[in-house]
Amino acid sequence: MTDTAQSARAELGPTVSFAFNLAKVPDHGEDSDPILREGPDLGLAGVFDGMGGAGGTVYETDDGPRSGAYLASRIARDVVEEHLLGALAPERPLPGGATAAELHDAVQAALQARLAELNAPASRLRSRLLRALPTTMALGALQRSERDGGDWVCHVLWAGDSRVYIGTADGLHQVSVDDLRDPGDAMANLQRDSVISNAISADTEFHVNHRQVPVTAPFFLLCATDGCFGYLRSPMHFEEVVLRTLASAGTEDDWSEALQAEISAVTGDDAAMAVIAVGADLAELQQLTAVRLAEVTEQYTVPMDRLLDEVHAAEQALAQLQLRRANDTATRWQRYRDGYERLLGPDAEAPHEAPEEGFRRQIWNPPKPIATGATAPADAGAASDEEERP
Numbered sequence: 001m002t003d004t005a006q007s008a009r010a011e012l013g014p015t016v017s018f019a020f021n022l023a024k025v026p027d028h029g030e031d032s033d034p035i036l037r038e039g040p041d042l043g044l045a046g047v048f049d050g051m052g053g054a055g056g057t058v059y060e061t062d063d064g065p066r067s068g069a070y071l072a073s074r075i076a077r078d079v080v081e082e083h084l085l086g087a088l089a090p091e092r093p094l095p096g097g098a099t100a101a102e103l104h105d106a107v108q109a110a111l112q113a114r115l116a117e118l119n120a121p122a123s124r125l126r127s128r129l130l131r132a133l134p135t136t137m138a139l140g141a142l143q144r145s146e147r148d149g150g151d152w153v154c155h156v157l158w159a160g161d162s163r164v165y166i167g168t169a170d171g172l173h174q175v176s177v178d179d180l181r182d183p184g185d186a187m188a189n190l191q192r193d194s195v196i197s198n199a200i201s202a203d204t205e206f207h208v209n210h211r212q213v214p215v216t217a218p219f220f221l222l223c224a225t226d227g228c229f230g231y232l233r234s235p236m237h238f239e240e241v242v243l244r245t246l247a248s249a250g251t252e253d254d255w256s257e258a259l260q261a262e263i264s265a266v267t268g269d270d271a272a273m274a275v276i277a278v279g280a281d282l283a284e285l286q287q288l289t290a291v292r293l294a295e296v297t298e299q300y301t302v303p304m305d306r307l308l309d310e311v312h313a314a315e316q317a318l319a320q321l322q323l324r325r326a327n328d329t330a331t332r333w334q335r336y337r338d339g340y341e342r343l344l345g346p347d348a349e350a351p352h353e354a355p356e357e358g359f360r361r362q363i364w365n366p367p368k369p370i371a372t373g374a375t376a377p378a379d380a381g382a383a384s385d386e387e388e389r390p
Contacts, residue, residue: 013144014038016220016277016285018256019045022227022263023270028066031225032073034274035081035139041090041147045274046080046139048073049162049225051131051199059118072111072133076200079103079110080137088141096155100210103157107137111202131201136160137208138176140221142278145214150279154221156211160199161189163229165222166215169288171296172222172239175213186235217279218288227271228263233308236300243293247286255282 019036023029030050037044050069057068083106087099111133138158145151156164156175164176178189179198200206222242229238245258256275263271277285342348 012217012279013040014043014142014276014278015281016252016255017043017045017275018252019272019274020256020260021270021272022260022267024268028070029270030067030069030073031227031270031272032077032135034223034272035077035084036274036276037081037085038276039090041144042088043142043221043276043278044081044084044088044139045221045223045276046077046137046157047162047223047225047272047274048077048080049136049160049227049270049272050074051134051136051160051196057132061118068131068133069135071114072135072200072202075110075114075133076107076135076137079107080139084139084141088143090144090147093153094141094143094155096157096210096212099155100157100208104206104208107200107208108202108206111200115202131199132203134199134201134204136162136196136199136225138162138164138223138225140164140166140175140223140276142221142276150217152215152217152219152278154213154215156209156213158209159206160196162223162225165224166213167220167222167242167289168215168218169292171292172242174235175211177209179209190230190232190234218277218284219279220275220277220285222273222275224273225269225271227267227269228273230269231267234300234304236296236304240293240296240301243289243296246282246289247293249282249286252282 017036017038019034021029021031021033023031030052032048032050034048035044035046050067050071050073052067052069058065059068059071061071080103083103084099087102088094115132136159138160139156141155141157143153143155145153154164154166154175158164158176159179161178161180162176163174163178166173166175174186177183178186179196180189180194181197182192182194184192184194198206198209200208229235232238232241241262242259245262246255249255249258259273263273280288
């Protein structure tokens with residue numbers, strides 16, 4: 001593509017978009033439907049993950065029993081969408097910090113009002129982990145920086161551990177920061193289950209984070225709840241899934257459906273995602289990300305998967321060897337045991353005979369000296385006694 005053609009494509013607004021919401025239990029999924037709105041100079045995508053553990057309280061509603069997590073994600077979604085559709089405009093930059101504060105106040109008020117309507121009795125349980133109507137939020141609000149230009153601003157607004165990403169020719173970039181009690185990078189957060197430190201709710205204080213990220217078209221914005229990325233082996237595997245499903249898609253619906261199939265196959269949670277691409281159609285996005293997909297596959301996911309397969313094979317071989325060892329030990333012990341316990345049998349006891357009266361002789365020899373010392377230090381690679389025991 002020539003520079004002139006690239007410039008013309010960059011002037012395009014949103015070109016490809018889709019969203020999905022996958023529930024583990026139909027009609028009771030705790031992720032809300034994502035926000036997905038777009039215009040020539042604007043884009044808005046967002047996801048909300050009701051927190052089932054912290055918000056597991058079940059309320060009676062007109063639609064039947066619903067968990068606090070289910071209600072919270074949907075209330076927050078509707079309030080945020082309504083507010084941002086009014087606040088986002090091509091002709092005026094979004095005041096990010098003020099918008100974050102406004103969203104906090106509006107969502108908190110809506111959740112508190114709904115909680116009062118539910119008229120639920122106060123819980124007798126006392127725990128910092130329990131919240132009334134809790135949910136995460138992760139959204140990106142796109143504004144073109146200048147009319148017909150290729151430069152955009154992404155306002156990233158979030159609370160909790162749902163994520164916002166920007167995808168470009170050089171990879172998938174996380175632009176929100178997980179709100180966790182034990183903060184770590186994306187790989188560390190996959191390997192440990194840390195408690196969320198900041199989440200939207202009706203009865204605990206929270207804050208809405210904001211970052212302003214400049215980005216040049218072509219790119220795509222992706223917002224996802226943790227059910228999309230939290231059950232894959234690594235952040236590299238998530239990027240590979242996103243790009244590989246894009247590479248094989250004939251339409252945006254194909255891309256969405258392939259992503260849904262990949263995520264459904266591994267996730268143990270509800271999963272919601274919203275995607276908006278800017279400045280490139282589907283074929284151009286595929287061309288844009290082809291080199292990166294090959295790099296991620298060849299340098300990261302394929303070698304990691306191959307090594308993991310070797311680990312699994314070694315673990316299976318070790319398990320079989322341990323079973324052989326246990327069986328061999330049991331067989332040898334049974335063969336050895338007859339002689340070892342021969343004098344423990346009832347027939348092994350001799351009759352007791354009283355000594356003859358008047359017979360006297362020396363009973364004990366003088367004691368021998370006792371050798372004392374210290375055990376030798378164990379080799380660093382040697383197994384302990386406990387490890388050696390079957």
